[in-house]
Amino acid sequence: MSKASQLFRGKILHFPHATDNPDEDVVYIHDGALVVEDKHIVAIGEYADIQPAYAHAHATVIDHRNHWIMPGLIDSHLHFPQTEMLACYGEQLLTWLENYTFPTERKFSDPNYATAMAEVFIRQLLKNGTTTGLVYPTVHANSVDALFNAASSMDMAMVTGKVCMDVNSPDPLKDTPTQAVDDSLALIKKWHNKGRNCYAITPRFAPTSSREQLQGLGELAAAYPDVFIQTHLSENQQEIAWVKRLFPERDGYLDVYDHYGLVRPRGVFGHCVHLSDKEWARMAEAGATIAFCPTSNLFLGSGLFPLDTARKYEVPVTLATDVGAGTTFNMFRTYGEAYKVCQLQHTRLSPLQGLYLMTQGAALAHQLSHSIGNLNPGSHADFIIVDPAFDELTSHRLHNKDSKEETLFALSMLSDDRSIRETWIAGSPQFQQQEK
Numbered sequence: 001m002s003k004a005s006q007l008f009r010g011k012i013l014h015f016p017h018a019t020d021n022p023d024e025d026v027v028y029i030h031d032g033a034l035v036v037e038d039k040h041i042v043a044i045g046e047y048a049d050i051q052p053a054y055a056h057a058h059a060t061v062i063d064h065r066n067h068w069i070m071p072g073l074i075d076s077h078l079h080f081p082q083t084e085m086l087a088c089y090g091e092q093l094l095t096w097l098e099n100y101t102f103p104t105e106r107k108f109s110d111p112n113y114a115t116a117m118a119e120v121f122i123r124q125l126l127k128n129g130t131t132t133g134l135v136y137p138t139v140h141a142n143s144v145d146a147l148f149n150a151a152s153s154m155d156m157a158m159v160t161g162k163v164c165m166d167v168n169s170p171d172p173l174k175d176t177p178t179q180a181v182d183d184s185l186a187l188i189k190k191w192h193n194k195g196r197n198c199y200a201i202t203p204r205f206a207p208t209s210s211r212e213q214l215q216g217l218g219e220l221a222a223a224y225p226d227v228f229i230q231t232h233l234s235e236n237q238q239e240i241a242w243v244k245r246l247f248p249e250r251d252g253y254l255d256v257y258d259h260y261g262l263v264r265p266r267g268v269f270g271h272c273v274h275l276s277d278k279e280w281a282r283m284a285e286a287g288a289t290i291a292f293c294p295t296s297n298l299f300l301g302s303g304l305f306p307l308d309t310a311r312k313y314e315v316p317v318t319l320a321t322d323v324g325a326g327t328t329f330n331m332f333r334t335y336g337e338a339y340k341v342c343q344l345q346h347t348r349l350s351p352l353q354g355l356y357l358m359t360q361g362a363a364l365a366h367q368l369s370h371s372i373g374n375l376n377p378g379s380h381a382d383f384i385i386v387d388p389a390f391d392e393l394t395s396h397r398l399h400n401k402d403s404k405e406e407t408l409f410a411l412s413m414l415s416d417d418r419s420i421r422e423t424w425i426a427g428s429p430q431f432q433q434q435e436k
Ligand SMILES: [Zn+2]
Pocket: 077, 078, 079, 232, 270, 322
């Protein structure tokens, strides 16, 4: 017996494969059909072509002709315990960590608190159209369980891993080299490649890990070559100077991670605002990925990410909110701030390039494009229904100007979670906006 099919009719926009030119190499179908069976996409194309084939199968047609259908968005760097501390005033990175972040993260030693906040966090992702995150929890193993459990309950593709930090942080948030490795190993065995979950070895950043801890995590990474590695790199000048003092024997910040075997494909480095030429070249050579976090870099006064340099060295770049130093969960708005960061440097980041960095481009960088980031048959049915003209202002802005570029750009400057009507994960509606 064939499975029940659902046919979504709307304006379809996605990137089916890798491209250096997202402005041209994009699929847009004005009256499109996306067919979902069970958890996966089974067909995509013109409605007029697809509909007859599924009429006999009694497919349910869901009419979104006024709306856009896009892949679920990928946020490549954010912190779930910081959900409750967006928009804390007045600091740059190191004092912001000390005054706001560490006190908040201490609360997650309580498993019940971590479980409750994981659910709040995932609701924020879903209402903003984000269907996969590369997420930092806290140093507590139970915070990893909380997030994977919440994601697994809806078959959501999640990447996360216990934060490791054994020095230069408050005692209640410290682990040890041995505990970091033992906990991470146990969590890899429990969660990595179980369902749609992927584990990420997560040293917070070089200043909060001892040499012994980095050594242990590097050995663990070597034993699990398909596990992610995520950390922070060259965000802030004071941070970089501190790393130089802490690791005088190493040739710069990236070399600290590199020395311990932590720079490789599926290594995702947050920020990279102030890399040297040598570091750019090494990132490219190692196949590592950058998470560009524009709202966070502006909020903490860290600097302007040099996208042109990343392009020159051909280092894969993804977009990320970095909540809670980032100021929104919304990836369209995050692209809008990336556009402004580029404007200040007389660099272009077009709307379609921006969408690529939060869908297929990110999925390819993370080696997950068989499952997420696109609307190809065979991929998981993770997609969003977007209504860019959701209020009076946006309706006027987009009246008779609803090209894909105009629409995405208006979303990036004028929208918020009101533009996301529905978020589907693995073929199930996990968020649906209340009717106005
Ligand atoms: Zn971060």
